[in-house]
Amino acid sequence: MNLLTASFEDVASAVQQKKISAVEVTQFFLSRAEKLNPALNAFTHINCHALKDAQKIDQDIASGKNVGPLAGVVFGIKDMLCTKGMPSTAGSKILQGFIPPYDATVVQRLKNAGAIVLGKLNQDEFAMGSSNETSYYGACKNPWNLDCVPGGSSGGSASAQAARLTMGTIGTDTGGSIRQPSSFCGIVGIKPTYGRISRYGIIAYASSLDQAGPMVSSVQDAALSLEVLSGFDENDSTTSKKSVDSFAKNLNPQIKGMKIGLIKEFMMGQSDPDVERVFQQALTELKKLGAEIIEVSIPLTEFAVPMYYLISASEASSNLARYDGVKYGYRSNFKDLSSVDLEEFYSTTRGEGFGPEVKRRIMLGTYCLSSGYFDAYYNKACQVRRLLKNQYTEAFKKCDVIFSPVTTTPAFKIGEKSSDPLKMYLNDIFTTSTNLAGLAGMSVPFGLSSKQLPIGVQLTSAPFEEQKILNVAYALQQVSPVQGKVPDVY
Numbered sequence: 442m443n444l445l446t447a448s449f450e451d452v453a454s455a456v457q458q459k460k461i462s463a464v465e466v467t468q469f470f471l472s473r474a475e476k477l478n479p480a481l482n483a484f485t486h487i488n489c490h491a492l493k494d495a496q497k498i499d500q501d502i503a504s505g506k507n508v509g510p511l512a513g514v515v516f517g518i519k520d521m522l523c524t525k526g527m528p529s530t531a532g533s534k535i536l537q538g539f540i541p542p543y544d545a546t547v548v549q550r551l552k553n554a555g556a557i558v559l560g561k562l563n564q565d566e567f568a569m570g571s572s573n574e575t576s577y578y579g580a581c582k583n584p585w586n587l588d589c590v591p592g593g594s595s596g597g598s599a600s601a602q603a604a605r606l607t608m609g610t611i612g613t614d615t616g617g618s619i620r621q622p623s624s625f626c627g628i629v630g631i632k633p634t635y636g637r638i639s640r641y642g643i644i645a646y647a648s649s650l651d652q653a654g655p656m657v658s659s660v661q662d663a664a665l666s667l668e669v670l671s672g673f674d675e676n677d678s679t680t681s682k683k684s685v686d687s688f689a690k691n692l693n694p695q696i697k698g699m700k701i702g703l704i705k706e707f708m709m710g711q712s713d714p715d716v717e718r719v720f721q722q723a724l725t726e727l728k729k730l731g732a733e734i735i736e737v738s739i740p741l742t743e744f745a746v747p748m749y750y751l752i753s754a755s756e757a758s759s760n761l762a763r764y765d766g767v768k769y770g771y772r773s774n775f776k777d778l779s780s781v782d783l784e785e786f787y788s789t790t791r792g793e794g795f796g797p798e799v800k801r802r803i804m805l806g807t808y809c810l811s812s813g814y815f816d817a818y819y820n821k822a823c824q825v826r827r828l829l830k831n832q833y834t835e836a837f838k839k840c841d842v843i844f845s846p847v848t849t850t851p852a853f854k855i856g857e858k859s860s861d862p863l864k865m866y867l868n869d870i871f872t873t874s875t876n877l878a879g880l881a882g883m884s885v886p887f888g889l890s891s892k893q894l895p896i897g898v899q900l901t902s903a904p905f906e907e908q909k910i911l912n913v914a915y916a917l918q919q920v921s922p923v924q925g926k927v928p929d930v931y
Contacts, residue, residue, distance in 0.1 A: 456513035463513035512555035535794030545642025563597030592622025617872025627895030639674035697731030702840030719888030758806030766790035
């Protein structure tokens, strides 16, 4: 069995039938990560108990126990999620040394399904970034070109998956952080509907926007892992009690007659020529597959980026107030605590523990929430967000799925945009509105740039209609000109 190309289903079946052991699968990817990670900086921590966990799966199989649909499948976990007994730092110095006493629900559901956690993956600090350059652990590299970013904030997840250091990865998406790096690295990434997957144990950035989701190599693997991860969680009151579909079994590439919407406001020439070319190629294939292409208008998408940064920064200001160096995480090295007042203690520790981008967003958010500005900024953004959601609701009355680019450009050079925050923020113009409206969205690889860098296309559905975008993605995957293409590190 070729573990570099095998699907989740293939590996799980082989492990359960004892054709290959979970230990052998885990050892393969441990060795691969050891060899390739130094150049990529995708993993920040390797699970020292991974082989022991795999051995337990093999023992359970030998004793006749049902080990689940992901038996022996190896996953890497974004550092934004709590993992029992493993460092969970959100890519920040402020959480240096923090080891949670519990697993995030997402991690626990993977384990319950028989998956093996290989380790923790690099990310932008507190998920604040689009390039994985703000991480305390250093920039992560794109395996297609080591001079380029893998995207962010789930850059380590995308890089590790594209280089196949692991079979699957988990990312989080607040404004595009699953879909954008998936596009940059040529993998499949899905951000489910808000409330589809539990946020319990995810280190919060912006609580009304954050969602976890799988970043994998195929639509089939995305469907199966989404099914495992989804469902109500009593530890998260925002999770939905809607029943979870059999996403993998219901995959259907026959999309003839489906109505595919193009957002008028997204067709204004914002994209790089390579991105536009790949988007038009995918659109042509959708037409050949029998889909009906219609235009929809969502005018408020024009304001999605400023709306997103006002809301997310405000929520971040509140969420990150808890990191003060008192109970856990980083604490400034004071010579004599008795001589330090509380304000100095907090300000010095937080000043040293947070990076520049996190500080920038905390200050922006604090300003937006302050007396005299709350109504003008945060509250106004929330009101416009409601109107944006209404416009999407009306659009989905006319179409089944919305189709768009993921990003304005392919992956850019490390350092190219880091000195210009506004230029970096505008990279999110096609993704943030999906989070603001609580919709499901995914990126599917469909082309290469003139510099041989991956380019994905984006599919968006109404809430809890992930099956529709999975089916369209499945159809596109089968006609994708880059299907089977991998970076040279393979």
